[in-house]
Amino acid sequence: MERMQRQLLRQFIKTVEQKTTTDEHFIATLESLTGLVWDCACKRPKRSSSTKGxxxxxxxxxxxxxxxxxxxxxxxxxxxxxGQHINDVELEDRKKLELSHQYCEVHRPKLANGEWNPTYRQAKRSLTQFNIELKRLTHQCANRSKPHAMSGDELIDSYFFQLMLRLTLQPADKAELRNLARRMVDSKLSDTKKKMLVLKRSGFSQAEIGKRILNAKQQPMTRQAVSKALASVRKEFLL
Ligand SMILES: [Zn+2]
Incomplete structure (x- = not known):
């Protein structure tokens, strides 16, 4: 149901939507309902230990x-x-215990050989930033007609606004949004780089961008530094 509603909603936005208040309410209502359905589907049962058989x-x-x-x-x-009709008692308990309820295979804390997983450590260090980017992306795609990332900075909000204009993501596309936020953090797309991309898009030269953007020491950046920073941005994040 969740998947079908998302598809229908996307179709509605592409074909029927007139951007009226009624349309906005309709979209918001469907978004809330899909969100609710998803949360219900994820609800853990009260009794987590399964009965034999x-x-x-x-x-x-x-x-x-x-x-x-x-x-x-x-x-x-x-x-x-x-689909394989394996019941609980047939599963090796040990195997079940080893599987993480918290992390995917890529981000499991320990590798099969017992060593710490470097990908996990790296991702864990950027968890705060990941959640920040996820929140901004979610805000922006819920209200894509104007800058709405609520980052507290006009240029950063503008970045999310422009990025979201060429994506068809909806707030209910949770997996896609989470993966996008993860790629954003992993590829080190900092707030400074986001601001540079917006200024570049507005037609500023690299030297002009450097004058407007301060580096970590609160000094204007050189043209070379701007050029290097922009060159490191992944293609999918360019404006
Ligand atoms: Zn993961």
Whole structure:
């Protein structure tokens, strides 16, 4: 149901929407309902220990990895189990315990050989920034007709506004939004770079951008520094 509503809503926005207040209310209502359906599907049962012989509830949706938009290891495993009619007692308990309810395979804290996973550590260090970017992206795609990222900075808001204009993401596209935020953080698209991209898009030269953007020491940036920073931006994040 959730997937179908998202598809229909996207179609509505592309074909029927007139940008009237009624349309906005209609879209917001559908967004809320899809959100509610998804949250219901993710709800954990009150009793988590399963009775012997009772099939695992493979219909129940499982959560996202805390650090990206992938399913957690356990959720992914459950999808594999689905349809094979394996019941709980047939699963090796040990195997189940090893699977993370919190992280996906890429972000599991320890590798199979027992060593710390560097990808996990790196992602964990940027967790705060990940959540900030996710919030901005979600705000912006909920209200794409004007800058609405609520970052507190006009240029950064403008960046999210322009980026979202060429994407068809909806707030209900949680996995895609989470993955986008993760790629943004992993590719080190800082707020400074976002501001530079907006200024560049507005027609400023690299030297002019440098004068307007301060570096970490609160000094204007050189043209070379601006050029280097802009060259490091991933193609999907260019404006
Ligand atoms: Zn992950």
């Amino acid at each position: 009772v099939n695992l509830n493979t219909q129940r949706k499982h959560g996202f990895c805390e650090l990206c938009g992938n399913q957690t290891e356990f959720a992914a495993f459950m999808s594999t189990v689905a």
